[in-house]
Amino acid sequence: MSVFVYPGSFDPVTNGHMDIIQRAAKLCDKLVVAVLVNSSKNPVFTLEERVDLLKCAVKGIDNVEIESFSGLLIDFMRKKNSKVIIKGLRAVSDFEYELQMALLNKNLDSDIETLFMMTNINYSFLSSSSVRELARHNGNIDGLVPDCIKDKIMDKFRR
Amino acid sequence: MSVFVYPGSFDPVTNGHMDIIQRAAKLCDKLVVAVLVNSSKNPVFTLEERVDLLKCAVKGIDNVEIESFSGLLIDFMRKKNSKVIIKGLRAVSDFEYELQMALLNKNLDSDIETLFMMTNINYSFLSSSSVRELARHNGNIDGLVPDCIKDKIMDKFRR
Amino acid sequence: MSVFVYPGSFDPVTNGHMDIIQRAAKLCDKLVVAVLVNSSKNPVFTLEERVDLLKCAVKGIDNVEIESFSGLLIDFMRKKNSKVIIKGLRAVSDFEYELQMALLNKNLDSDIETLFMMTNINYSFLSSSSVRELARHNGNIDGLVPDCIKDKIMDKFRR
Amino acid sequence: MSVFVYPGSFDPVTNGHMDIIQRAAKLCDKLVVAVLVNSSKNPVFTLEERVDLLKCAVKGIDNVEIESFSGLLIDFMRKKNSKVIIKGLRAVSDFEYELQMALLNKNLDSDIETLFMMTNINYSFLSSSSVRELARHNGNIDGLVPDCIKDKIMDKFRR
Amino acid sequence: MSVFVYPGSFDPVTNGHMDIIQRAAKLCDKLVVAVLVNSSKNPVFTLEERVDLLKCAVKGIDNVEIESFSGLLIDFMRKKNSKVIIKGLRAVSDFEYELQMALLNKNLDSDIETLFMMTNINYSFLSSSSVRELARHNGNIDGLVPDCIKDKIMDKFRR
Amino acid sequence: MSVFVYPGSFDPVTNGHMDIIQRAAKLCDKLVVAVLVNSSKNPVFTLEERVDLLKCAVKGIDNVEIESFSGLLIDFMRKKNSKVIIKGLRAVSDFEYELQMALLNKNLDSDIETLFMMTNINYSFLSSSSVRELARHNGNIDGLVPDCIKDKIMDKFRR
Numbered sequence: 001m002s003v004f005v006y007p008g009s010f011d012p013v014t015n016g017h018m019d020i021i022q023r024a025a026k027l028c029d030k031l032v033v034a035v036l037v038n039s040s041k042n043p044v045f046t047l048e049e050r051v052d053l054l055k056c057a058v059k060g061i062d063n064v065e066i067e068s069f070s071g072l073l074i075d076f077m078r079k080k081n082s083k084v085i086i087k088g089l090r091a092v093s094d095f096e097y098e099l100q101m102a103l104l105n106k107n108l109d110s111d112i113e114t115l116f117m118m119t120n121i122n123y124s125f126l127s128s129s130s131v132r133e134l135a136r137h138n139g140n141i142d143g144l145v146p147d148c149i150k151d152k153i154m155d156k157f158r159r
Numbered sequence: 160m161s162v163f164v165y166p167g168s169f170d171p172v173t174n175g176h177m178d179i180i181q182r183a184a185k186l187c188d189k190l191v192v193a194v195l196v197n198s199s200k201n202p203v204f205t206l207e208e209r210v211d212l213l214k215c216a217v218k219g220i221d222n223v224e225i226e227s228f229s230g231l232l233i234d235f236m237r238k239k240n241s242k243v244i245i246k247g248l249r250a251v252s253d254f255e256y257e258l259q260m261a262l263l264n265k266n267l268d269s270d271i272e273t274l275f276m277m278t279n280i281n282y283s284f285l286s287s288s289s290v291r292e293l294a295r296h297n298g299n300i301d302g303l304v305p306d307c308i309k310d311k312i313m314d315k316f317r318r
Numbered sequence: 319m320s321v322f323v324y325p326g327s328f329d330p331v332t333n334g335h336m337d338i339i340q341r342a343a344k345l346c347d348k349l350v351v352a353v354l355v356n357s358s359k360n361p362v363f364t365l366e367e368r369v370d371l372l373k374c375a376v377k378g379i380d381n382v383e384i385e386s387f388s389g390l391l392i393d394f395m396r397k398k399n400s401k402v403i404i405k406g407l408r409a410v411s412d413f414e415y416e417l418q419m420a421l422l423n424k425n426l427d428s429d430i431e432t433l434f435m436m437t438n439i440n441y442s443f444l445s446s447s448s449v450r451e452l453a454r455h456n457g458n459i460d461g462l463v464p465d466c467i468k469d470k471i472m473d474k475f476r477r
Numbered sequence: 478m479s480v481f482v483y484p485g486s487f488d489p490v491t492n493g494h495m496d497i498i499q500r501a502a503k504l505c506d507k508l509v510v511a512v513l514v515n516s517s518k519n520p521v522f523t524l525e526e527r528v529d530l531l532k533c534a535v536k537g538i539d540n541v542e543i544e545s546f547s548g549l550l551i552d553f554m555r556k557k558n559s560k561v562i563i564k565g566l567r568a569v570s571d572f573e574y575e576l577q578m579a580l581l582n583k584n585l586d587s588d589i590e591t592l593f594m595m596t597n598i599n600y601s602f603l604s605s606s607s608v609r610e611l612a613r614h615n616g617n618i619d620g621l622v623p624d625c626i627k628d629k630i631m632d633k634f635r636r
Numbered sequence: 637m638s639v640f641v642y643p644g645s646f647d648p649v650t651n652g653h654m655d656i657i658q659r660a661a662k663l664c665d666k667l668v669v670a671v672l673v674n675s676s677k678n679p680v681f682t683l684e685e686r687v688d689l690l691k692c693a694v695k696g697i698d699n700v701e702i703e704s705f706s707g708l709l710i711d712f713m714r715k716k717n718s719k720v721i722i723k724g725l726r727a728v729s730d731f732e733y734e735l736q737m738a739l740l741n742k743n744l745d746s747d748i749e750t751l752f753m754m755t756n757i758n759y760s761f762l763s764s765s766s767v768r769e770l771a772r773h774n775g776n777i778d779g780l781v782p783d784c785i786k787d788k789i790m791d792k793f794r795r
Numbered sequence: 796m797s798v799f800v801y802p803g804s805f806d807p808v809t810n811g812h813m814d815i816i817q818r819a820a821k822l823c824d825k826l827v828v829a830v831l832v833n834s835s836k837n838p839v840f841t842l843e844e845r846v847d848l849l850k851c852a853v854k855g856i857d858n859v860e861i862e863s864f865s866g867l868l869i870d871f872m873r874k875k876n877s878k879v880i881i882k883g884l885r886a887v888s889d890f891e892y893e894l895q896m897a898l899l900n901k902n903l904d905s906d907i908e909t910l911f912m913m914t915n916i917n918y919s920f921l922s923s924s925s926v927r928e929l930a931r932h933n934g935n936i937d938g939l940v941p942d943c944i945k946d947k948i949m950d951k952f953r954r
Contacts, residue, residue, distance in 0.1 A: 023590060026560075027590065071773040071774075072773045072775050074775070075773075089576075099761070100761045103598055103761030104762075106598075107780075108770075108775065113500060113504065113594060114595060115504075115592045115593065115594060116592065116593035117592060118576065118579045118580060118583065118591060120583075121440060121442060121443065122439060122440070124262070125258070125262030134231070134267075137231045138230075143266075185401075186431065186433075242344075258436060261436045262436060262439055265436065265439075272345065273435070274345075274433045274435060275407065275433065275434035275435075276432070276433060276434075277424065279424075280919060280920065283919065284736045284739030284740050284743065284916065285740075289740050293708070293744075296708045296711075298744065303743075389933075390934050393932075418922070418925070422920050422925050425920065425939075426934065426935065442580070443577045444581075448577070452549070452585075455548040456548075598757055598758060598760060601757060601760065601898070602757065602894070602895045602898030602899050607899050614866040614870075616867045616869070616870075617903065659908060662878075663908065663910075720822065725894075735913060739916055749912060751911065751912060752884070752911035753909070753910060754898060754901065757901075757902075
């Protein structure tokens with residue numbers, strides 16, 4: 001059984017992330033979307049909120065599971081018996097950071113592969129931080145996040 | 160009447176900014192220099208100080224106005240009845256961030272254009288943060304900021 | 319009267335070029351699309367063919383003229399009494415080459431400005447060479463070039 | 478059965494290519510290494526020589542086939558009933574060109590995915606052209622190409 | 637006597653830094669490794685710890701001295717009577733930041749040169765922050781830092 | 796005696812090259828400017844012309860020699876008993892190509908170092924090809940090449 005892992009902060013999940021989830025799910029038996037409990041970054045949405053938003057967004061995609069993890073991604077990969085990390089690359093993206101992470105993980109475990117997919121061109125400018133910035137100023141996030149979670153995101157910033 | 164908007168933090172205004180202001184002012188009837196009240200970035204100079212430094216620096220350029228704004232740039236553009244955002248691009252600059260902002264704004268309002276101008280080559284290494292770093296350590300900022308505001312900047316760091 | 323010049327090889331014109339032409343035409347009184355007679359590059363379409371394809375594509379946009387020029391762009395700008403060069407920047411583009419040309423032209427004539435516009439995200443991967451490669455192999459160029467010139471382009475490669 | 482296609486000029490195959498072939502072969506049932514008959518590039522090694530060198534280099538990797546193709550990659554993918562293009566990305570690589578090709582192929586057939594893998598860090602500076610340049614000047618290509626084809630490459634340049 | 641200065645945060649020193657130290661020491665009479673007391677960055681290791689780790693790591697390289705400095709690098713260079721700043725460039729590195737610093741220092745003192753060396757390809761993905769991230773999660777840092785300081789680094793994160 | 800080698804096509808030498816020559820000459824006992832006899836690139840100026848232009852340009856800089864070489868740079872370095880290759884990096888430059896060459900040379904001879912210097916900001920847009928393009932169209936090359944060789948360059952294109 002081929003298990004791919006798609007790690008990230010998902011703070012919150014965007015249509016750019018969903019594009020990768022839908023396409024990667026077609027390439028493997030099981031896709032684990034791994035929400036990073038990242039001590040150094042202080043996310044706006046709590047871990048529970050981020051997992052909840054993802055679970056709502058992936059409803060209907062059968063072979064996708066949502067989990068959170070802390071510590072090293074490599075250790076989580078072993079726990080999940082997965083050899084493949086999937087990452088999205090945006091035309092406008094911090095390619096060098098992704099490159100550095102892929103080479104670092106390769107150095108830690110040469111069996112583990114990082115496969116990059118180009119995010120759909122329509123989302124190449126989209127990031128969680130731009131969604132947060134828009135929502136913070138009551139801007140329109142239509143088309144940027146899955147419809148089922150739009151209100152939850154706007155409510156977060158209204159509170 | 161063609162109104163261009165030149166948004167930024169201007170923390171503080173540098174000769175790189177002034178280069179763009181002087182050149183952009185020749186291309187439109189009115190140039191609004193929009194100082195961003197950016198909650199997430201904690202600027203060193205207060206909003207009032209940043210606006211004051213700009214007003215002093217643009218004295219003599221008739222068709223330039225200084226304003227501050229918070230919230231989405233797109234909303235400010237509509238208020239000012241402007242369709243053109245002017246941005247400086249330095250040879251050594253975070254091109255990808257500017258690209259992302261231009262595409263995001265385009266997605267929000269397809270009528271609004273972002274026009275990029277190359278900053279004068281002599282200022283291609285210059286940023287507000289490098290001016291602050293120099294002033295913090297009592298370094299020489301001659302030629303990096305307009306003469307009329309040099310002392311105000313150095314005083315800020317002496318206090 | 320504001321005259322902008324949009325120079326290029328247009329070998330052939332694509333929907334990416336047309337996106338810039340339509341948007342730039344709204345920002346000035348007259349837009350001159352300047353087809354470069356470039357001795358060093360051996361274009362696939364002749365100068366006449368490139369000019370003809372452009373004339374067909376811009377029908378209906380009143381303030382756009384098509385001209386060819388050889389020699390230095392700066393000299394052509396003076397002949398046209400224009401101070402603004404318009405260039406498209408693709409998210410996936412040779413930014414450094416465009417930067418170099420803008421700085422070189424600035425060095426030749428400090429009054430002339432190069433303004434960059436982001437090409438529509440849907441055409442950020444599109445170039446004349448990719449259109450030629452597709453047409454050469456009888457691939458589908460729908461949506462990549464204006465409809466009115468599609469057959470002329472395919473015929474070129476069938477001959 | 479999962480079929481991946483690894484396209485390229487392979488002029489000649491290098492250890493950087495072999496690194497991708499060995500790792501990609503573990504991720505699919507069959508890996509087709511597709512040698513491009515590229516009219517516009519005039520390769521140094523003939524198509525037959527390039528295929529022969531590859532066949533020698535992949536001996537022992539059971540699920541790898543070598544084929545040549547001309548025309549559009551997308552058409553070849555359909556012939557091979559494959560949905561995945563594998564490409565190597567070098568830390569020092571023309572990322573923007575690969576990005577453009579991936580987006581262009583995506584535009585032609587949205588079912589086809591391009592997956593990028595980071596080439597082993599030791600080969601991040603290696604390219605077919607640098608191997609040719611070394612061999613042309615009788616330089617040492619040990620460790621840069623599979624041992625079994627070293628002499629064939631040097632002989633090519635001695636003739 | 638030729639004195640080179642190699643400035644950095646060294647938070648902590650890695651094998652990537654050591655690679656530059658060993659190679660730069662061969663190119664000059666004296667190499668001063670200058671540990672930056674950087675108020676704006678809050679380093680994980682104290683200044684004393686960073687200097688101590690470096691002193692342990694460079695034992696045996698005769699012409700290398702470890703010093704700390706605060707304020708402008710240019711002022712420190714004059715104190716050390718040095719005209720050359722040595723900096724490592726990683727294939728995967730923030731080239732633009734290094735470029736900006738080199739041009740800024742050049743603007744402050746045209747006699748001072750910044751020379752860049754390519755970090756060894758095996759460390760092109762390595763940074764102090766990736767070492768800290770690994771150690772924080774009890775990951776394996778073998779081969780990433782000098783052996784003599786490995787335990788000190790792991791102890792820091794265990795406390 | 797420290798011998799540095801500054802290799803290039805110099806087709807023709809520009810003020811950007813001269814900036815590197817003057818600065819590098821201060822860092823070593825002897826600087827050898829090595830004009831590459833590059834079979835694959837068909838230079839506009841003959842080897843003799845390129846050497847002659849350089850000799851005229853470096854008159855007065857005592858510790859600089861002009862030589863031509865063919866074959867591998869590494870072999871030429873050994874002949875000159877030099878361990879250091881000097882290369883200029885322009886803010887707007889093909890950094891990735893220079894990186895690739897430095898890593899390739901390092902792979903061929905680990906004792907040989909490539910040191911990069913930032914070209915003076917005023918020449919960061921300047922290249923031999925832009926000088927040729929200007930001269931070809933009878934454009935003004937003042938300030939772009941040493942005065943003593945200006946007429947020789949313009950004459951070349953008038954013939």
